[in-house]
Amino acid sequence: MPFVGLYVKAELENVAKIEFAETTDWTLDVQQSSSDEIRERITINGQEEFEVPNSKGTANFIVKFEGAKAFSTMNMVVAGRKELKDMKTLKGVTLGVYPESAEGKMSLVAIFDCRGAEPCKWYPVGxxxxxxxxxxxxxxxxxxxxxxxxxxxEGSEMSVMISGVGFEFKVVK
Structure with a gap:
């Protein structure tokens, strides 16, 4: 069950921060972990839970890939989760925020707990x-x-701009 992090980078002009609320609908392409099959533009929201068929568990996203024996699931990871306490990657990171101090650099904004499917593309539609x-x-x-x-x-008489939005997914350890 790898934890996969969404790292975002952007060029900012007069921006203090970009916030990704807990209620955000994340639009992603997900790939089956054991093959090249991809489901495009799925939506996962940490506030929504679905029962996993033939299981006692729940997940924020469920998919069954063609030919797979079991369902693949993904969950949004919240900051207080005990498995995250010892992760060096999270030192000094506030999930859900891209701060001004990260401008032009990749910064971790979300973590997905992946079982059988992993995100491979992010659509920043908000x-x-x-x-x-x-x-x-x-x-x-x-x-x-x-x-x-x-x-x-208008209050500060300045333009506010975000450009060059990029992303990458990496396993969080």
Whole structure:
């Protein structure tokens, strides 16, 4: 059961932070761990739970790949989970936030507990929350446009921009 982390990077202009709420619908492509089969644009939300067939457990996402004997599952990992306490990767990391201090660098924003399926692509459709350096909060932000996202903070008289959004998935240890 690997823990797979979503690492995000972005170029920020007058942005204090990007927040990924616990209620975020994460849109991903997932690949079966033992083959090349991919399910595109699935949605996983840490607030939704489904019963795993033929099991006593639940999961935030369930899929049965063609030819597979068992269902594959994924769960969103929350920060207080005991298995995470000794992970060096998490030292100084706040899940669900891409801070200004990480600009241009990969930063861990979410962790998925994967069993039989792993994320391979992320679609940053949100909605996300962006806070400007002036303190204005922008709700329902979609970061999927290749040209980036731009708004204006009238109170601070400055443009607020996010561009060059990239991602990678890595096993978290």
């Amino acid at each position: 909605p996300f929350t962006v806070t400007s350096k002036g303190g204005k909060v922008f709700q329902d932000v979609d970061l999927s446009d290749e040209d980036g996202w731009c708004e204006y903070d």
